[in-house]
Amino acid sequence: MPDIKFLELLSKDYPNIKAATAEIINLSAILALPKGTEYFLSDLHGEHEAFIHMLKSASGTIKTKIDEHYGGVLSDSDREDLAALIYNPQAELARRRKNEADFNKWCMTVLHRLVTICQSVSTKYTRSKVRRMLPKYLDYAMDELLHADDEENRLHYYNAIIKTIVESGIADDFIIEMADAISNLAVDHLHIIGDIFDRGAHPDTILDFLMDYHDVDFQWGNHDIVWMGAATGNWACIANILRMNISYNNFDMLEYGYGINLRPLASFAEKVYGDDPCQFFQPHILEKNEYDQIEEPLAAKMHKAIAICQFKVEGQRIKAHPEYHLENRLILDKINWENGTVEIDGTVYELRDTNFPTVDPENPYALTEEEEEMMNALEASVLNSEKLQKHIRFLYSHGALYKRVNGNLLYHGCIPMTEDGDFELVELNGEAFKGKALMDYLDSEVRNAYFSPDESGEVGRMGDLMWYLWLGGNSPLFGKAKMTTFERLFIADKAAHKEPTRPYYKLIKERGPCEKILMEFGLDPHRSKILNGHVPVKIKDGESPIKGGGLLYVIDGGISKAYQKQTGIAGYTFIFNSRFMALAQHKPYQPLQPDGTQEFQSPEVKTVEVLPERMMVIDTDQGRELTEQVENMKRLVEAYRKGILKERY
Numbered sequence: 001m002p003d004i005k006f007l008e009l010l011s012k013d014y015p016n017i018k019a020a021t022a023e024i025i026n027l028s029a030i031l032a033l034p035k036g037t038e039y040f041l042s043d044l045h046g047e048h049e050a051f052i053h054m055l056k057s058a059s060g061t062i063k064t065k066i067d068e069h070y071g072g073v074l075s076d077s078d079r080e081d082l083a084a085l086i087y088n089p090q091a092e093l094a095r096r097r098k099n100e101a102d103f104n105k106w107c108m109t110v111l112h113r114l115v116t117i118c119q120s121v122s123t124k125y126t127r128s129k130v131r132r133m134l135p136k137y138l139d140y141a142m143d144e145l146l147h148a149d150d151e152e153n154r155l156h157y158y159n160a161i162i163k164t165i166v167e168s169g170i171a172d173d174f175i176i177e178m179a180d181a182i183s184n185l186a187v188d189h190l191h192i193i194g195d196i197f198d199r200g201a202h203p204d205t206i207l208d209f210l211m212d213y214h215d216v217d218f219q220w221g222n223h224d225i226v227w228m229g230a231a232t233g234n235w236a237c238i239a240n241i242l243r244m245n246i247s248y249n250n251f252d253m254l255e256y257g258y259g260i261n262l263r264p265l266a267s268f269a270e271k272v273y274g275d276d277p278c279q280f281f282q283p284h285i286l287e288k289n290e291y292d293q294i295e296e297p298l299a300a301k302m303h304k305a306i307a308i309c310q311f312k313v314e315g316q317r318i319k320a321h322p323e324y325h326l327e328n329r330l331i332l333d334k335i336n337w338e339n340g341t342v343e344i345d346g347t348v349y350e351l352r353d354t355n356f357p358t359v360d361p362e363n364p365y366a367l368t369e370e371e372e373e374m375m376n377a378l379e380a381s382v383l384n385s386e387k388l389q390k391h392i393r394f395l396y397s398h399g400a401l402y403k404r405v406n407g408n409l410l411y412h413g414c415i416p417m418t419e420d421g422d423f424e425l426v427e428l429n430g431e432a433f434k435g436k437a438l439m440d441y442l443d444s445e446v447r448n449a450y451f452s453p454d455e456s457g458e459v460g461r462m463g464d465l466m467w468y469l470w471l472g473g474n475s476p477l478f479g480k481a482k483m484t485t486f487e488r489l490f491i492a493d494k495a496a497h498k499e500p501t502r503p504y505y506k507l508i509k510e511r512g513p514c515e516k517i518l519m520e521f522g523l524d525p526h527r528s529k530i531l532n533g534h535v536p537v538k539i540k541d542g543e544s545p546i547k548g549g550g551l552l553y554v555i556d557g558g559i560s561k562a563y564q565k566q567t568g569i570a571g572y573t574f575i576f577n578s579r580f581m582a583l584a585q586h587k588p589y590q591p592l593q594p595d596g597t598q599e600f601q602s603p604e605v606k607t608v609e610v611l612p613e614r615m616m617v618i619d620t621d622q623g624r625e626l627t628e629q630v631e632n633m634k635r636l637v638e639a640y641r642k643g644i645l646k647e648r649y
Helices: 004-013 017-031 048-056 058-070 076-087 089-099 103-121 127-132 136-146 152-167 171-186 203-211 222-230 235-247 251-257 263-272 296-320 369-383 386-397 435-451 459-471 485-490 511-520 561-567 621-641
Strands: 038-041 189-192 216-219 341-344 347-350 402-405 408-411 426-428 431-433 530-532 552-554 572-576 580-585 604-610
Touching (some): 017 621, 048 076, 058 103, 076 171, 203 386, 222 386, 263 369, 296 369, 435 459, 511 530
Antiparallel strands (some): 341 347
16 A cells, blocks of 8 residues: 555545545546547748648648548538638638628538537547637537537537527637637647757747647757757857858747847948858748848848857867867868868868958957857847747756657657667766667756756856757767768868768668667567657658668658758658557648638558557556556545545545
């Protein structure tokens, strides 16, 4: 029997046998339900519209439900319209209000259809859980509609509710809330396997959306960790996030989304690089800014200015941390200033840009006084961004370097391994780690970097570690031998741009190394999978996302527009429900058109494994926790019956 003190605490919530046995019944009922559907996505890279659509559509599941219920009843066009209403109810309502001759009649019709779909997606849940996911001010009416039956009196009651909703003028709100409920109920739990930030325009919008989401966790990617490092005030990380997002023209997100004041950088760049065309620093424009329309020539100057600062502060960090083994990234001191060349890894390359007005050849990694002032101002702006800091705390509270869930192992990049297939021994802070021990150590250090008190003296060291995780050769988040940012900007020879991947990516093609990784993390290779992101899968070239004989799935399929030419598709969703595992292969997202129409293309969903028997809640991690709670409640009942504890009424 549990410790009497524990039972006394439990008795405060369950003061008698009736209360305890009622909870046993409730928990046992939940254990008998089918497992909820898990969705796994990775490498969102700021593509807010495409990502939110994937969730609103449940990666094609909602369209499948519509076809199941209305395939022989509604035309293809009507089923597409019903799907569009669920995916983007505000836009579809605006279009219908404009085009429908009898808008109220249309509302009555679609409300009936929405109730049917909502009933379908809610069958795996208890009635109380469904009600908790409904808006408070409408939960009673929605609950009644969802649980009406075919008995004549109940149908009259059901129809009366819908009629009252329309006549009361709240049909729009009710339809929007019902559509959101359908989307939320279709996805029981969401796993984001890294890289919310960079390239795409609005990671801030993604995080705003996810902070209100019912159940989500993150496995940090290298693009997340560099933002998390920046939020500690680390200059190398700050320079990287600004360079990356200025290079993709993401000024709305930086200045309006996060309130980072870029005026010091703009003023400095205009002054120092005013006569420099900065030809090779022109921004990639995937989306135009709505509020902060920086002219391209100024954006290019800002890009070059922050890039030079990045190379300087990174050089300082490399020299301060010989254990990182990043000496081959010390490049500014390898420039031959007389003939405009640079030597990298024994090869001499011609520089295509030789204007370095702030670099002192005698001390190339020293910031000028103006650069120092600018970096101080940028650091203050990042540290004082309330919204950014709120988002970073959310990533910490809901995230980790890896996760084991329902028999599966989730991580973004890789597990460092040698060419022979052993786990790589990585030296950090005077200690050496490998495999799971390395991941656990790094997870702890990343948390300490943000939450340690400033006066501890450890924040700077651990902030540097987060920068290392962004680009280090043995970083499990990066997985490449080197990051060739300097080469891509200053050297025309594409041979210098290559970033060789670590042995892990060759090894995982075979089953043996994947089994080894699963066992290292305490998982059974016969029942478990690895879900991995980071490296875009080049489907158009015949590459498969399925590795290791079906043990590992790489689910970076190119949600980011920047990668869709490489992959040939627009992202993956891995789906794990009570009956099977599936991969949804997405097509490029089509934005809302000026006339209010929007084309939604359903993904191609392929079942990759059928479970031998239906998986119930009792078979999951949650089920094990609930089973333990049931056992504790039974012991509490026993303590009441034996008189060890007195019942209260």
